[in-house]
Amino acid sequence: MDIPPFKLNGRVWIEIGDEKVLGHGRVELLERIHASGSIRQAALQMKMSYKQAWDLVNHINSGFKQPLVISKRGGKGGGVAIVTPFGLEVISEFKSIQQKFFDFLSENGKK
Amino acid sequence: MDIPPFKLNGRVWIEIGDEKVLGHGRVELLERIHASGSIRQAALQMKMSYKQAWDLVNHINSGFKQPLVISKRGGKGGGVAIVTPFGLEVISEFKSIQQKFFDFLSENGKK
DNA sequence: TTACGTTATACTTTTAAAAATATAACGTAA
DNA sequence: TTACGTTATATTTTTAAAAGTATAACGTAA
Numbered sequence: 001m002d003i004p005p006f007k008l009n010g011r012v013w014i015e016i017g018d019e020k021v022l023g024h025g026r027v028e029l030l031e032r033i034h035a036s037g038s039i040r041q042a043a044l045q046m047k048m049s050y051k052q053a054w055d056l057v058n059h060i061n062s063g064f065k066q067p068l069v070i071s072k073r074g075g076k077g078g079g080v081a082i083v084t085p086f087g088l089e090v091i092s093e094f095k096s097i098q099q100k101f102f103d104f105l106s107e108n109g110k111k
Numbered sequence: 112m113d114i115p116p117f118k119l120n121g122r123v124w125i126e127i128g129d130e131k132v133l134g135h136g137r138v139e140l141l142e143r144i145h146a147s148g149s150i151r152q153a154a155l156q157m158k159m160s161y162k163q164a165w166d167l168v169n170h171i172n173s174g175f176k177q178p179l180v181i182s183k184r185g186g187k188g189g190g191v192a193i194v195t196p197f198g199l200e201v202i203s204e205f206k207s208i209q210q211k212f213f214d215f216l217s218e219n220g221k222k
Numbered sequence: 223t224t225a226c227g228t229t230a231t232a233c234t235t236t237t238a239a240a241a242a243t244a245t246a247a248c249g250t251a252a
Numbered sequence: 253t254t255a256c257g258t259t260a261t262a263t264t265t266t267t268a269a270a271a272g273t274a275t276a277a278c279g280t281a282a
Contacts, residue, residue, distance in 0.1 A: 003197075004176060007125070007126040007129075010121055010123035010124060010212070013119075014119060016115075016118070038227095038228075038229095041228095048270095050229085051231085051270095051271085051272085058230095071228090071229060071230090073227095073229035073277065076279080078227025079227070079228035079279085101219075149259095151259080162240095165261090169260095182258090182259060183258090184258055184260070185247075185248030185257090185258075185259080186249040186251095186258085187257095190258035190259045228278085229276105229278080232273100233274080234271100235270105235271080236270080236272080238270085239269085240268085241264100241266065244262085245260100245262085248260095250255105250256090251254105251256095
């Protein structure tokens, strides 16, 4: 009759105006853009299409009132994408929440 | 530069052997089965197909070592589905975790 | 002024999920 | 022994998501 051991898993994300704006996958994308300076490289690393990555970046930027990523085309290297200081702040905030969430999951799982 | 107010949302679920076995939607299904005594009625209430509901019940039952739902065909009313005491216990455990999770979300959202 | 590699965008194709459809199996009660 | 309403299962169709393809726009540097 006793409940056997189980693993509790889950996801958290940030919504603005009832729309999902930022979650685990998108934050990873932002981090990779920050590290590489390129949407394309970040997409390749995460094995998603450039289109999908660009759409996500676009959606993230539209969700907030100021951009998290600024991108330019042309120039040295063909173009560039940088994560703004505001973007870095949001990333940091989300990761802090996510860490607490992981703690929550391990506290409430198993049994 | 400050992060604007935002809503934190999310989901939690129970995994057994790296497989999702029970989450928010499935628990609601179980509750409706318990209330109606019928997989079909529960499915109708949740606007899903009987097939989908049955597949879910089947998957839930396979995940645990004892069934959460026992169903019979034929007889008075055409057939019946009941949630076992073990099933009720699991539902209750999940809902308790979920309540804590809701608390977590509202504590960490907004700002 | 040309080549380069990326951003930006549209369009098509593929794939996977969901829904819909059909039908057999079953046990009670009339 | 027939009708009923459900469980149980297979199959097909539809829908939506993802992936793939193509191409224009751009700014630097050779």
